[in-house]
Amino acid sequence: MIEARGLVQTFMTGQGSRKTEVRAVDGVDLDVAEGEVVGFLGPNGAGKTTTLRMLTTLLRPTAGTARVAGYDVATQAVQVRRSIGYVSQVGSTFSGAYAGDEVVDHAMLYGMTRRAAVAKGQELFEQLDLPGLWRRMPKNMSGGQKRRLDIVMGLVHEPGLVFLDEPTTGLDPQARANLWEHIRGLRERRGATVFLTTHYLDEADALADRIVIIDKGRIVASDTADNLKAQVAGDLVDLEVAGADQVAVAAERLGAIGEGLEVVDRRVRARVRRAGRAVPGLLRDLDAAGVTLDSIEVLRPTLDDVFLTLTGRSLRDAAADEAAEGSAVPDDPAEPGTTLEGAGR
Incomplete structure (x- = not known):
């Protein structure tokens, strides 16, 4: 047409x-x-x-x-x-x-x-x-x-x-x-x-x-x-840690598996490919490192991300x-x- x-x-x-x-x-x-x-x-x-x-x-x-x-x-x-x-x-x-x-x-x-x-x-x-x-x-x-x-x-x-x-x-x-x-x-x-x-x-x-x-x-x-x-580099994993002293550790752990790491106050976020598979291991690592989370969100890419x-x-x-x-x-x-x-x- x-x-x-x-x-x-x-x-x-x-x-x-x-x-x-x-x-x-x-x-x-x-x-x-x-x-x-x-x-x-x-x-x-x-x-x-x-x-x-x-x-x-x-x-x-x-x-x-x-x-x-x-x-x-x-x-x-x-x-x-x-x-x-x-x-x-x-x-x-x-x-x-x-x-x-x-x-x-x-x-x-x-x-x-x-x-x-x-x-x-x-x-x-x-x-x-x-x-x-x-x-x-x-x-x-x-x-x-x-x-x-x-x-x-x-x-x-x-x-x-x-x-x-x-x-x-x-x-x-x-x-x-x-x-x-x-x-x-x-x-x-x-x-x-x-x-x-x-x-x-x-x-x-x-x-x-x-x-x-x-x-x-x-x-x-x-x-x-x-x-x-699907062309966007992974799902957005957004963490909010309980204390400011835990931000650096959370950023290190998330940055190891993700791309485009961002840190704003107590929030740490990055894009993680196949986040459904990666997040359980991330949570175990954070728990072992003594990091307490107030919240965690995993957001699929949107057209605005594209x-x-x-x-x-x-x-x-x-x-x-x-x-x-x-x-x-x-x-x-x-x-x-x-x-x-x-x-x-």
């Missing part, structure tokens, strides 16, 4: 003779199979949103090629738009129109009849917890309600390929769980392909068949969540930076006329 080769996007920053070329996306190769759910992760400024905009025809690639749903994004943009659903990070609804009218008009641009559009739209309103809001304007909705309306707009024409850019941002836990079920249903009931960007690691872990991580404009990892976690290993940053930190500062990549306008709302024209 998606095939990209050597995808590049450059921007010019600065003024006059001081202009500098920035390679926001630097030779991305990407394949997404039909029926696959892919989680696309990256820190702020990594090229994640720029890649998404190129794949959805909102930004013309500087170099390289990409085919989406069988069509070239540069030369067959209208056909691409007719074949996909897109839920942008910033939303796409007009605040002064009735929600139901927005949904129906959007669906009819994709060739649906008014009757079919109303039926499908009202079905999605029920599924995404928007009952009674068909005749309400988005400006009179809560942030979570408007986000769910954005998602209805992206799904109403039942596309075979759906791009979801931070779809659950601003949703409460119940609405988020409902949307997860709907995303699963896109693939399970209709065989749809889903390309999902998110800063919620549990979301990517729960929904995605495969995780793709981009950093500094390049793909640095592409594998299942389990396989990526992210930190590959990019040097925690995805949680990246998400916080992005929320506070906005995208580090200039939000250049798309080519004239490149709006998904024009898909059916």
